[in-house]
Amino acid sequence: MWFARMWEVLVLGLKNLLRNKLRSFLTMLGMIFGVGSVIAMLSVGAGARHEILTRIQELGVRNIILNSVKPPEEVKPDSSEQTWRVSFGLTFEDAEAIDATVPAVDRILRVNRIKKRAWYGSKRLETSVLGVEPEYLRMFNLEVGAGRPFNETDARDRAKVCLVRRGLIRQLETIEDPVGMWLLIGDFSFQIIGVLADEQFRSHTRKALAIDGRAQEVYIPYSTSMRTFGTITHIERSGSSEYSQTDLDQIVVTTKESDDVFPTARVLDALLTHHHDRRDFEIVVPMELMRQRENTQKVFSIVMILIASISLLVGGIGIANIMLATITERTKEIGIRRACGARRRDIVVxxxxxxxxxxxxxGLFGCLFGIAGTLGIVEFTQWKALIAPHYVGISLVISCTVGILFGIFPARRAALMDPITALRRE
Amino acid sequence: MPIVHLEGIEKDYGTGDGALTVLKDVSLDIEEGEFIAIVGASGSGKTTLMNILGCLDRPTRGRYELSGTDVSKLGDDRLSRIRGKSIGFVFQSFNLIAQLSVLENVELPLFYDRVTKAERRRRCLALLDAVGLSHRLKHYPTQLSGGECQRVAIARALAVEPAMLLTDEPTGNLDSKNGEEVLKLFHDLHREGRTIVMVTHNPEIAGGLPRVVEMHDGRLSERVTESA
Known part of the structure; x- marks a missing residue:
């Protein structure tokens, strides 16, 4: 019974809206833009959040990455000398100490990096050679496109095998299949056993972690790297040469639980600070980066919510304004209804x-508009966006709320009219 | 028990020293089945009296009993319900809602009286048939002649089976032929036993009615007619 009555009131309302199509449409515009911007904001925001999550999963939520950092140029021992040697960064002792003493550590991966000149046939390449343990590839989602990844045998035998980036192959301008071919790194020949798939992710995060897929990176087993190249990098500059000695360029620490990440990072910081007399390392916590990104995202969301609220407010005011005009026009009708037994609340309803x-x-049109707008944004900016079915529901809830909030004032005004005056109005 | 029992009704407009008393000590009883005219010059207070009779307005002082219920102190919601249930208005300017069809206009008081849609339709079809408008159900008021509009208004007033029909110059906007027809309809309704209160300043119409009361400067006086 109640439902049937509400349905009749609704049908009547819709008829009244249809009677003045242009006006109704113009009134709706505010809501269309308001809800549209809310939907666009939601889907772009959800897309950004999803991207952050994907990246963090890719870097590992449980990981802490320690990088060796070359400290600011020290005073050269003697300006007359043409050769000097610097030593900095993470040491084997650091790695052992972490493994032995920090309780929440699940395992650690050692990474060695050397800059070497390499030759592929007669082509010269400047490469950055990373000595990595087999798990490294999996941990950082480095997929082998062609060929095979490292295995335990490679590591045990200190095999002279390497993985290269597709970008490097591109640089070689060769049409032959590089897998199985030989790459001369420094003075040693390495067999190319695989080509890494194109990096799908090129993000600031990865760049910050120095794992951005630069084409010059060549991966070899850690054990091979240690045996063959050692820990000294030799850099020659106009006339002078510099030997820098770094045991480990990177240590990837994986904690047992993701809750352990922040405490462990603090412990590692204390430990390393204790062992090093200068700050020649950095600690990168992917989770921390994610938090920072989330905070940026939050600020962005707040600004968007503000903009959307303003357009909703304007839309609501538009509705209230038109309803006030409508009520003035329909004063007589209100009087007649009151004379026929309508209570104030019937008029309000x-x-x-x-x-x-x-x-x-x-709101529904606004939802469509928002989805269309999101698709447009995605098309032009290459941002990622997520459009979820429940946005229709959100649009309805938002727009109904705005409708009720901004309808109360005009409706009350209609209801409080004196029936006698209303009836007399022509 | 009279349908209407007015006792010492007074109505002030404004407050304090500037207050204007429009109705002064009005007392009136209307029995069931009466057809009574309220006459008077404009400004005599007859419209105010009609508004009070129709529960559109409340008296400042005095007691108004409608069908035995004291309605002079009721709140807005209760008055609305009483208007919807017990009073059928017929106005000079018809007061039909232009956006609603003839049938929907007649159904209006029943809607607010919470009668189901099917029942509403049944009763309203019968009423429109009775006033000779069953061929105009889907028409809109603007498509009807004045006489037809007033007959729709009468059908609407009868829809809730009101205790009293309250009508204000029902023939004022009609030509003489249509006016006569509408008047004849009221006489027929009177013969069926309905209570009708008609406000008019037309002495010719008032003259044909069994009972006439006259408003003069806010006071009510009975005019005795021979035909009564």
Whole structure:
């Protein structure tokens, strides 16, 4: 019974809206833009959040990455000398100490990096050679496109095998299949056993972690790297040469639980600070980066919510304004209804139904508009966006709320009119 | 028990020293089945009296009993319900809602009286048939002649089976032929036993009615007619 009556009121309201199509449409515009911007904001925001999550999973939530950092140039021992040697960075002792003493550590991966000149046939390449343990590839999602990844045998035998980036192959401008071919790194020949798939992710995060897929990177087993190249990098500059000695360029620490990440990072910082007399290392916590990104995202979301709220506010005011005009026009009708037994609340319900209906319809159109807008944004900016089915529901809830909020004032005004005056109005 | 029992009704407009008393000590009883005219010059207070009779307005002082219920102190919601249930209005300017069809206009008081849609339709079809408008159900008021509009208004007033029909110059906007027809309809309704209160300043119409009361400067006086 109640439902049937509400349905009748709704049908009546819709008829009234249809009677003045242009005006109804113009009234709806505010809601269309308001809800549209909310939907666009939601889907772009969700897309960004999803991207951050994907990246963090790719870097490992449980990981802490320690990098060796060359400290600021020290005073050269003697300006007359043409050759000097610097020693900095993470040491084997550090790695052992971490493994032995830090409780929450699940395992650690050692990474050695040397800059070497390499030759592929007659082509010269400047490469950065990374000595990595087999798990490294999996941990950082480095997929082998062609050929095979490292295995335990490679590591045990200190095999002279390497993995290269597709970008490097591109640089070689060769049409032959590089797998099985030989790459001369320094003075040693390495067999190319695989080509890494194109890096799918090129993000600031990865760049910050120095794992951005630069084409010059060549991966060899850690054990091979230690045996063959050792820990000294030799850099020659115009006339002078510099030997820098770094035991480990990177240590990837994996904690047992993701909750352990921040405490462990602090422990590692204390440990390393204790062992090193200068700050020649950095600690990168992917989770921390994610938090920072999330905070940026939050600020962005707040700004967007503000903008969307303003357009919703404007839309609501538009509705209230038109309803006030409508009520003035329909004063006589209100008087007649009151004379026929309508209570004040019947009048309120009637006009609230109209504002809510117009807002809800505007909201649905706004939802479509928002989805279209999101697709447009994605097309132009290459941002990622997520459009979820429940956005239709959100649009309806938002627009109905706006409709009711901004309908109350005009509806009350209609209801409080004196029936005698209303009846007399022509 | 009279349908209407007015006792010492007074109505002030404004407050304090500037207050204007429009109705002064009005007392009136209307029995069931009466057809009574309220006459008077404009400004005599007859419209105010009609508004009070129709529960559109409340008296400042005095007691108004409608069908035995004191309605002079009721709140807005209760008055609305009483208007919807017990009073059928017929106005000079018809007061039909232009956006609603003839049938929907007649159904209006029943909607607010919470009658189901099917029942509403049944009763309203019968009423429109009775006023000779069953061929105009889907028409809109703007498509009807004045006489037809007033007959729709009468059908609407009868829809809730009101205790009293309250009508204000029902023939004022009609030509003489249509006016006569509408008047005849009221006489027919009177013969069926309905209570009708008609406000008019037309002495010719008032003259044909069994009972006439006259408003003069806010006071009510009975005019005795021979035909009564």
């Amino acid at each position: 009637q006009f609230l139904t109209e504002t809510t209906a117009i807002a809800a319809i505007g």
